[in-house]
Amino acid sequence: MDLLLRSEHFNGLRKTYALHVIGRDIVIVSDPAEQSLIYKDSSSYSINGSIDMIYKCVGEVSPDAHKNLWHGPEDGFKSLHPNPKGQVLVHMGYSLLHKQLLQPNKSQELIQKNVSYVEQYTGSGAFFETSVLASSGQGDQVVSLHKWCLEVLIESQTRIFFGKTFREIRPDYKTLFDAWDFNSWMMTYQYPHFLAKAATRPRDALFKALTQYLDMPRDERDRESVPFVNELQDELENGGLGSEDIARVLFVILWGVNTNVHTAAFWLLAHVLARPTLAEALMEEIAPAMRAIEKTDSKDPAALTEIVRTRLIQDAPLLNATFDETVRTCSTNASTRDVKQPVSLGGKVLNPGTVILMPQRPNLLAPEAFGNHAGDFDPHRFLQNKRLTRQEFFRPFGGGVTLCSGRTVARYEVLTFVAFALWRYDIKVVGEGERVQGVYGKEFPRLDEAKPSLGVAKQFEGDDVIVVLRKKTTQ
Numbered sequence: 001m002d003l004l005l006r007s008e009h010f011n012g013l014r015k016t017y018a019l020h021v022i023g024r025d026i027v028i029v030s031d032p033a034e035q036s037l038i039y040k041d042s043s044s045y046s047i048n049g050s051i052d053m054i055y056k057c058v059g060e061v062s063p064d065a066h067k068n069l070w071h072g073p074e075d076g077f078k079s080l081h082p083n084p085k086g087q088v089l090v091h092m093g094y095s096l097l098h099k100q101l102l103q104p105n106k107s108q109e110l111i112q113k114n115v116s117y118v119e120q121y122t123g124s125g126a127f128f129e130t131s132v133l134a135s136s137g138q139g140d141q142v143v144s145l146h147k148w149c150l151e152v153l154i155e156s157q158t159r160i161f162f163g164k165t166f167r168e169i170r171p172d173y174k175t176l177f178d179a180w181d182f183n184s185w186m187m188t189y190q191y192p193h194f195l196a197k198a199a200t201r202p203r204d205a206l207f208k209a210l211t212q213y214l215d216m217p218r219d220e221r222d223r224e225s226v227p228f229v230n231e232l233q234d235e236l237e238n239g240g241l242g243s244e245d246i247a248r249v250l251f252v253i254l255w256g257v258n259t260n261v262h263t264a265a266f267w268l269l270a271h272v273l274a275r276p277t278l279a280e281a282l283m284e285e286i287a288p289a290m291r292a293i294e295k296t297d298s299k300d301p302a303a304l305t306e307i308v309r310t311r312l313i314q315d316a317p318l319l320n321a322t323f324d325e326t327v328r329t330c331s332t333n334a335s336t337r338d339v340k341q342p343v344s345l346g347g348k349v350l351n352p353g354t355v356i357l358m359p360q361r362p363n364l365l366a367p368e369a370f371g372n373h374a375g376d377f378d379p380h381r382f383l384q385n386k387r388l389t390r391q392e393f394f395r396p397f398g399g400g401v402t403l404c405s406g407r408t409v410a411r412y413e414v415l416t417f418v419a420f421a422l423w424r425y426d427i428k429v430v431g432e433g434e435r436v437q438g439v440y441g442k443e444f445p446r447l448d449e450a451k452p453s454l455g456v457a458k459q460f461e462g463d464d465v466i467v468v469l470r471k472k473t474t475q
């Protein structure tokens with residue numbers, strides 16, 4: 001960063017800064033009203049620069065694939081799907097994901113699979129390789145909360161997209177994903193490769209496993225997956241990409257899909273477990289839903305999901321308010337846009353090529369929107385004032401054309417997991433300095449605000465909540 005060009009106040013609330021970084025002007029816009037104007041104006045602002053950067057620097061697709069991804073109908077690209085807006089290949093890929101996440105019947109299929117897998121993976125005997133740190137043999141298991149959230153939720157999402165096949169190809173894929181996720185900032189900061197091995201090694205192993213999956217004949221892949229991956233593969237092959245490059249594109253998309261859900265669940269549970277009266281109130285609130293689930297055939301995903309929808313998503317206000325407070329206090333997301341045509345912002349003209357960065361954290365923690373104790377975690381905040389989620393200061397899922405299309409799915413995933421975890425297990429936090437079965441407890445995890453995130457910030461690597469889980473026998 002070599003020059004701070006200007007600094008101004010907007011509405012007396014937030015500052016907008018312009019920086020000149022490696023030959024580019026970057027304008028940082030924090031004022032939520034200014035951000036709204038930018039989010040709405042997709043003819044003056046584009047997201048293509050950030051998409052391009054992520055496929056170049058994170059996916060590192062080949063130069064040929066990179067060219068093909070930006071081909072539109074005028075370059076001879078003919079999509080396999082209706083393309084009335086004349087989108088380029090890379091945007092058609094996102095359209096396929098949007099179809100999967102937003103078309104009612106398709107998103108319903110995805111949510112039902114998720115609810116059903118989370119139900120299975122929170123059952124007894126369903127722990128995976130790395131969550132359990134010690135086991136007493138009498139039912140007490142010492143567990144890493146971070147890894148439990150990761151293993152249940154990433155296993156579930158991966159099975160949704162690939163069936164059981166991906167796990168068979170690379171059984172340790174969740175450990176690789178975790179290592180990548182903690183170190184991915186090295187790639188977004190464009191570290192040279194020899195300094196970024198902690199990120200590139202797990203990433204490259206995942207590229208390889210994804211390529212192997214894509215090279216498998218379709219009839220050898222588990223068919224329980226949703227159609228998105230096959231549809232994306234067909235579309236990208238049709239656009240001229242080989243399986244290695246398709247794996248890289250898929251990796252970038254799946255990173256975005258996976259990273260936030262288990263991290264949000266981790267923070268939500270960490271905050272609940274640190275507040276026993278909140279945990280009790282939540283248990284009381286979810287009891288009718290969980291009792292109804294216990295009376296339902298667990299092999300009927302539609303029936304399970306209907307109970308989750310009507311009783312946890314629509315009728316558990318404290319649980320939902322705790323989710324909203326979690327994403328408010330733990331998110332460090334920022335949207336980026338490129339200026340496409342000369343545009344006036346705050347009385348100054350911005351030239352094409354200028355990069356706009358819209359950080360959300362200052363707004364999510366703004367006292368003028370959330371009160372004097374905006375920095376504190378208050379699970380009742382959104383319960384007391386339901387309008388808080390509708391204001392411009394609350395954008396944990398971004399906005400405009402990059403508004404998270406998985407936000408409803410995410411709420412289902414996190415709330416279902418949290419409800420099953422609390423309902424099925426007595427969970428005791430091992431305090432800092434305490435030792436259970438040879439495992440030491442830890443202090444409350446610290447949010448790593450300094451590293452770039454795709455939404456919810458991670459904890460510092462190594463920070464965790466160590467818990468003892470005991471399966472409840474009766475409720």
Ligand code: HEM
Binds near residue numbers: 097256335456
């Ligand atoms: C608590 C969980 C989640 C959080 C906090 C979250 C947050 C975000 C944020 C901040 C963005 C970027 C917005 C921007 O640049 O303006 C985003 C984009 C996106 N998210 Fe999420 N996300 C979550 C879960 C999910 C899930 C479960 C899926 C899919 C199953 C998903 C799919 C996407 C996609 C596809 C985008 C790109 C924008 C679009 O085309 O929709 N997200 N998310």
